[in-house]
Amino acid sequence: MYYISQHTTQTLEVKQSKFIAHLIPYNLYDTTLEALKIEHPKARHFVVAYRYLNKFEQIVEHSSDDGEPKGTSGKPSLMVLQGKELINTAVIIVRYFGGTKLGTGGLVRAYSDAVNLVVDSSELLEYKKQTQSMIEIQYTDLRFVEYELESFGVDILKKEFGDSIVFTILADEQSMQMFLHKVQRVVKTL
Numbered sequence: 001m002y003y004i005s006q007h008t009t010q011t012l013e014v015k016q017s018k019f020i021a022h023l024i025p026y027n028l029y030d031t032t033l034e035a036l037k038i039e040h041p042k043a044r045h046f047v048v049a050y051r052y053l054n055k056f057e058q059i060v061e062h063s064s065d066d067g068e069p070k071g072t073s074g075k076p077s078l079m080v081l082q083g084k085e086l087i088n089t090a091v092i093i094v095r096y097f098g099g100t101k102l103g104t105g106g107l108v109r110a111y112s113d114a115v116n117l118v119v120d121s122s123e124l125l126e127y128k129k130q131t132q133s134m135i136e137i138q139y140t141d142l143r144f145v146e147y148e149l150e151s152f153g154v155d156i157l158k159k160e161f162g163d164s165i166v167f168t169i170l171a172d173e174q175s176m177q178m179f180l181h182k183v184q185r186v187v188k189t190l
Helices: 026-039 074-083 103-120 139-151 173-182
Strands: 008-014 017-025 045-053 059-064 089-096 130-137 155-161 165-172
Touching (some): 008 103, 017 026, 017 103, 026 045, 045 074, 059 074, 074 089, 074 103, 089 103, 130 139, 130 173, 139 165, 165 173
Antiparallel strands (some): 008 017, 017 089, 045 089, 130 165, 155 165
């Protein structure tokens, strides 16, 4: 599975109709949709599709045709996201009608092509399930542990200083296991 980290946009023109596709991280979906509606007051349709992981690691999906004929825009857009294995990602396609009707097949192709165009121009990052852990270390081991945290790509979310140091750390499961194995002689897992 893959995700994106930044907003990407591409425009496809089919028979004078413009399809402006915006691929965004899912957490920006609501604000981006509102902003696009303000930015494009004369646009005919705002077709959307998204996929995200809920707290139970289940994929939640949604699509909307926004006034286009049923099944000709939202569903094909969602199918592109599914085919590219994208999660925590949304796509919003702003359509300006060019005066020529495309028909149902033409709409399906146009929306699919617009989403493929924006996905192909985006940097896809591999999704890895993150795990969080708390570790306790002594001050004398701080430099060694910080070096290993960086080596394994483990992020420090929080540091608490007292008689010892308690780190709250975050990484993908494989990196976390390798890090904890490497530092097991100096780290106490809480």
